[in-house]
Amino acid sequence: MDVMPLLLLVAGSAAIAAAARRTPVPAPLLLVAVGLVVSYLPGVPDYTLDPEVVLPLLLPPLLHTSAADSSYLDLRAQVRPVALLSVGYVLFATLAVGWAVYALVPGMPLTAALVLGAVVAPPDAVAATAVARRVGLPSRITTILQGESLLNDATAITAYKVAVAAAVGEGASWAGGIEEFLIAAVGGTVVGLVLMAPLHWLRTRVKEPLLQNTLSLLIPFVAYSTAEQFHASGVIAVVVVALYLGHRAWEVDFATRLQEDAVWKMVAFVLESAVFALIGLQLPVVLRGLGAYDGLDAAWYAVALFLVVVAARFLWVFPATYLPRMLSARIREREEDPTWRGPVVIGWAGMRGVVSLAIAFSIPLTLHDSSEAFPERDLVLFLTFTTVIGTLVLQGLTLPPLIRLLKFPGTDTRAATLAEANAQAQASRIAEQRLDELLSDERNALPPPLADRLRAVLERRRNAVWERLGQPNPVTGESVDDTYRRLAREMISAEREVFVRLRDGRHIDDEMLRTLLRRLDLEEAAAYREAE
Structure with a gap:
């Protein structure tokens, strides 16, 4: 087995991602662009996306690190918009794209068109949130985009399985599709709920940080594979477990948290870099398979599909934002009236990614119990690729200026610092009371210099945040802290x-x-x- 292509992929993508931090171009876009160019250099091997590798080996750790870093409380507060995007929008996009492609491409069966619709339906918010954080989107919008990306893959994969079953002649109905979706969603949730407490208990009982981090790396694969064994959604199982572990991470000892944070940052950096580079490197593979289609026809189909994908997202996002408020007085009482700027950004932040390509490459070559080729499979692959590239490049490059143009209110850093200072002051006061209680016990007697050192540490932590609100040094511009x-x-x-x-x-x-x-x-x- 030649491991050199894999080493070159990892090393090259990591170097490009690191270089992107010195440019105004988001790393995902630069990686895709370089991958497109490198794919045609002499001597570069074919890097074919294998769905048997991408879905069970790359997707679980990427989902885990994203979910563990998300806020369970924030996601719960935004459960309605997240559900409407991760479930409702994906199903709507599947149908809208499917019918549009069926009408657009002569000879394309409706079932094959719906397969394409399911493939390109889920946005990849890794790229969107990477851009959003760089330009400082409000936390609510970032939370909605993150929540959508955590769950929409499960909806898309289930819709894809139903559409493929119908396309290859295995038989599928609306009732069967709904049943399969419910089994996947409920089953994945149940598996996650069953696994999360025992896994957390094990993490708190294992005291060796190296063993704890080894367990941490295995957890997403355990959750994913266990759910898949029961024909449930591995994606949902991973997300449920990771949200719980992230919410309870404070119960794990400090050494584990420090190591775990570094380990998962490295894993996410390497995998995300390699994944976006792989997208660009697929160009020769996809074009070679296009074969029978004229270049102009294929280009027209690609442009039309891109426009349909973009339009379908806006057609869903605006009604999904305002209709619930119109229909429910309770929502109007509990939530502020949203401005039009939020839906515009969420609508434009619909970049597709590697999951769409991986699903497309898993489309069977032939129909069920037949040697007949899957209808228009090569065209589906090509249109998936162009949609991924088009959304990543066009929407990815224009999203930052769009956000700046809309002039979202910036984060109130002074209010955030005051909240942090008040929280630290409360914690320090309780800690000081506890220290006094401990020192009053003769079993905890300390020499005065050591007791004073403990008090000095508390005082330092308490004052550090308040000092950020003070005047900077007139010579250096630095705060006291x-x-x-x-x-x-x-x-x-x-x-x-x-x-x-x-x-x-x-x-x-x-x-x-x-x-x-x-x-x-x-x-x-x-x-x-x-x-x-």
């Missing part, structure tokens, strides 16, 4: 140099050096996290 952290890091750097010099002079050995450096690293990490 920033200056404190910078000086602390300078002191740590000076200590580190002394330890290395002592090791080089054979006054201490490497094992002692590693112990001393780890202590300094933890102190510097604490300063860095405060700065974040």
Whole structure:
């Protein structure tokens, strides 16, 4: 087995994603563009998306890290718009695209057109939220886009299975489709609910951080594969488990959280980079299969499908935003009246991604119990590819200027800092009371300098947030807190140099050096996290 193409893919995509941080172009778009160019360079091998790899091996960790970083409370507060997008919109887009393609492409069976509709129905909000965070979208819109991306794949995959069954002649009905969807949704939810508590219990009982992080990496695959064994939605199972674990992450010890945060950031960075690069690298594979279609006809179909996909999202988003308010007085009482700007951004943030391509590549080659080819399979692949590229490039490049043009109100940093300071003040007061209780017990007696050090740590944490509201240094422009952290890091750097010099002079050995450096690293990490 030649692993060099895989190594080149991972290394190259990571390098491009890192370079994108120095440009105004979002990393997903630059990765796709470079992938398109590289795909035609001499000597570059074919990178074919294998649905047997993408869906069970790449999708679970990407869903897990996104769900674990999401807020369960925020998603619960936005459950109606999230459900309307992740379920209602996906089904609406499947039907709208299916009927449009059926009318547009001569000879395209309706069942095959509905397969295409299910394939391109789910937006990939990884790209959308990456853009949104860069330009500072309001948290409510970002939460809705995240929630949609967590659940819409399950709806699309179920709709795809029903449409494929009808297309290949295995028999499918509306009642059967609804039944399969309910089994997938309810089954996936049940599997997630059954697994989440035992998995969390295991995480809190395993005390070795390395073992805990190994378990953390296995959890999304366990949830996904368990649900799939029962013909339920692995996507929903992963999301339910990850939301619960993220919500209860405070119960895991600090060493695990620190390592887990770094590990999952690395995993998400590598997988997301490789996935978007893979999208661009599919161009030669897709074009070679197009064969029988004239270039102009294929291009016209691609443009028309892109317009239908964009229009269908707006046709759903605006009624889904305003109709519930018109029909329910309770909603009008509980929620603020939404402006038109939110639906515009949500409607335009409909970029498609690797899940659509992976599903398209899983379309069977032949009909059921027949050697007859699946109707228009090559065209479905081509139109899926052009829709993914078109939405990523056109919508991805224009979404940031659109958000800036609409002038969303920025985050009130002063109010956020005040809320943080009040929370820290309450926590410090309770901690100080607890410290007094502990020190009053003779079993916890400490020399005064050590007791004062504990009080100083509390005082430092309490004052750090308030200092951010103070006047900056007139010479450097730094806040008092920033200056404190910078000086602390300078002191740590000076200590580190002394330890290395002592090791080089054979006054201490490497094992002692590693112990001393780890202590300094933890102190510097604490300063860095405060700065974040």
